[in-house]
Each structure stands twice: as structure tokens, then as C-alpha cells.
Amino acid sequence: MSVxxxxxxxxxxxxxxxxxxxxxxxxxxxxxxxxxxxxxxxGLIDTPKRVVDAYGEWFDxxxxxxxxxxxxxxxxxxxxxxxxxLREIExxxxxxxxxxxxxxxxxxxxxxGEKVVGISKxxxxxxxxxxxxxxxxxxxxxxxxxxxxxxxxxxxxVMIDAAHQCMTTRGVHHRHVSTVTTxxxxxxxxxxxxxxxxxxxxxG
Ligand SMILES: [Zn+2]
Numbered sequence: 001m002s003v004x005x006x007x008x009x010x011x012x013x014x015x016x017x018x019x020x021x022x023x024x025x026x027x028x029x030x031x032x033x034x035x036x037x038x039x040x041x042x043g044l045i046d047t048p049k050r051v052v053d054a055y056g057e058w059f060d061x062x063x064x065x066x067x068x069x070x071x072x073x074x075x076x077x078x079x080x081x082x083x084x085x086l087r088e089i090e091x092x093x094x095x096x097x098x099x100x101x102x103x104x105x106x107x108x109x110x111x112x113g114e115k116v117v118g119i120s121k122x123x124x125x126x127x128x129x130x131x132x133x134x135x136x137x138x139x140x141x142x143x144x145x146x147x148x149x150x151x152x153x154x155x156x157x158v159m160i161d162a163a164h165q166c167m168t169t170r171g172v173h174h175r176h177v178s179t180v181t182t183x184x185x186x187x188x189x190x191x192x193x194x195x196x197x198x199x200x201x202x203x204g
Contacts, residue, residue, distance in 0.1 A: 024052045058094060061131030066142075069124050070150035073115035083194070084116070085109035085201050089123045091162055093130040093139060100169070102136065104162025104178060107202035110147055111154040111187050111194075122147070136160055140181040148185060155186025157198045
């Protein structure tokens with residue numbers, strides 16, 4: 001059996017050794033059998049391969065560096081001194097408690113200091129953190145902190161509105177519940193009118 005060389009794990013806990021692809025395939029087979037089915041039947045025989053490939057896409061945020069995305073900044077804002085807001089950024093993520101998808105939208109605003117960044121980069125930062133395992137509160141914080149530390153803006157506001165499949169398809173089965181998280185820093189925190197305006201613009 002050929003063994004794919006293990007890539008290092010890009011999480012803070014360096015003691016975690018990334019398993020080989022073969023070990024990951026075997027783990028999916030185990031979960032199929034645990035669900036009560038036969039991983040060797042024709043319909044399921046290639047499923048471990050598909051699941052492992054899908055994991056490669058869903059969790060490719062571990063391979064990316066949000067700080068690097070925000071490192072190319074511009075200083076010429078030609079007198080623009082209001083918030084920059086991105087609305088309805090798609091969030092496709094997985095909760096760390098159940099590995100279940102949660103889907104929704106993110107709204108990100110910042111009040112530029114000396115530096116501005118290409119707006120597509122802000123959406124990319126959301127994507128990078130979404131494609132890791134976490135909960136919605138951590139996702140909100142991670143986005144804020146990356147923007148804070150790289151751009152040193154006068155303030156950042158983030159709102160995420162998402163439906164968690166661990167809540168809609170199991171447990172309490174609350175089909176229409178969505179979770180809203182918000183966090184404000186700097187001027188958004190000290191000036192309620194600014195926060196209010198962000199929320200209003202976010203709603204459209
Ligand atoms: Zn969950």
C-alpha cells in the first residue's frame with residue numbers, strides 16, 4: 001500500500017500529526033459502517049475517496065494565510081473617510097462540534113485608518129476562516145482580528161447570519177432558526193450611531 005506523505009497540520013497545536021490519505025479513507029469507511037451500512041457495497045465503495053476529496057475543499061482554509069491576503073494595502077484613499085462595507089458574503093462553513101455545515105452570509109465593514117485593502121480581499125478572509133472548523137462566534141472574532149491587526153483601521157464591524165445544520169437536521173430540529181453574531185471594535189463600538197448605520201446598511 002502506498003502511503004501519501006503527511007502534510008504538516010497548520011493549526012496552533014503542532015503536536016497533532018496529519019494522518020495519511022489512506023488513514024483518512026479508512027476513517028470514512030469506519031463511519032459508514034458505524035452508520036449501519038456496508039462500505040463495500042457498489043454505491044458506497046468510492047464514497048471514502050469522494051468524502052476525503054470534499055474535505056480537501058471544505059477545509060482548505062488551513063492552507064491559507066489571512067494576514068497575507070491583507071498584506072497588500074493602499075494608502076491613497078483620496079479623502080474617503082466613511083466605512084467600507086461588504087454585504088452578503090457567502091459563508092459555507094462547518095461547526096467544530098458536529099462537523100455539520102452551517103450556511104449563511106457575512107457582513108463586514110471597516111473604517112479605514114491609513115490603509116485600505118482591495119475589497120475582494122475582505123471576502124477572501126471570510127472564506128479562509130470559514131473553511132476551517134470553528135463555531136460562529138470564533139469565526140466572527142477571527143475575521144475581526146485579522147482585519148484589526150493587518151489594517152489598523154479606526155474600527156471593524158462583522159455580522160454573520162447563518163443556519164446550522166446540527167440544529168436544523170438533528171437535536172432540536174429547529175428548521176427555520178438562524179444564528180446572528182455581531183462584533184464591533186473601535187469607532188463601531190464607541191459610537192452606537194455608527195454601529196446602527198452598519199446594521200441598517202447590512203440589512204439593505
Ligand atoms: Zn454543531
